Amino acid sequence: MKRSKGKPMRKRSARAPAFENVKGQIAYCGLWCGSCAVGNGTISELAGRLGKLIKDYGIEEWGPKGVDYKGLHESLASIHAEPPCPGCLRGGGRTNCEIRACATGKHLHECVECNDGEACENLKLLRHMRTGALGVGMIVKEKKGNRSEFLRKGEAELKRKSPSSVLFLD
Ligand code: SF4
Numbered sequence: 001m002k003r004s005k006g007k008p009m010r011k012r013s014a015r016a017p018a019f020e021n022v023k024g025q026i027a028y029c030g031l032w033c034g035s036c037a038v039g040n041g042t043i044s045e046l047a048g049r050l051g052k053l054i055k056d057y058g059i060e061e062w063g064p065k066g067v068d069y070k071g072l073h074e075s076l077a078s079i080h081a082e083p084p085c086p087g088c089l090r091g092g093g094r095t096n097c098e099i100r101a102c103a104t105g106k107h108l109h110e111c112v113e114c115n116d117g118e119a120c121e122n123l124k125l126l127r128h129m130r131t132g133a134l135g136v137g138m139i140v141k142e143k144k145g146n147r148s149e150f151l152r153k154g155e156a157e158l159k160r161k162s163p164s165s166v167l168f169l170d
């Protein structure tokens with residue numbers, strides 16, 4: 001690849017494969033799995049980096065007393081080692097999800113394509129999932145529209161956000 005003058009070539013983060021797996025997945029309820037910190041590797045990445053920073057800075061020697069540093073490192077290491085969620089379309093998300101079962105039963109990719117409206121028996125759950133996802137900073141497709149365009153804009157927004165942007169730092 002040709003390097004443009006004066007601009008160092010950026011390397012992908014080591015956690016990129018997790019994001020690559022979920023970046024094209026829009027769940028039936030509209031949650032974009034690419035923006036989920038569990039699926040895109042953000043939580044794992046942050047746990048790994050925090051553990052390393054605590055060690056590198058020797059916080060155990062000069063930092064707050066009364067912290068169980070051994071337990072903290074063990075906990076961060078196990079969070080870091082946890083495999084990322086594979087995404088709603090690849091077996092992740094809620095076990096036996098009623099929304100997924102209903103949408104696939106109707107041969108729909110997304111609930112926004114559904115004509116049931118207020119008659120949807122999963123409406124409460126649907127709203128709960130979307131509100132919760134928006135509350136933690138996820139990006140949700142709540143309207144009909146071009147999926148590729150949504151994903152393109154979503155990725156650009158994710159890169160601007162923190163802490164999800166940690167995935168795009170070298
Ligand atoms: S499992 Fe259900 S609630 Fe979870 S992301 Fe998939 S469709 Fe949405």
Ligand code: SF4
Nearest residue numbers: 102103111114120122
């Ligand atoms: S009835 Fe509800 S859960 Fe089922 S596809 Fe329509 S909007 Fe989705």
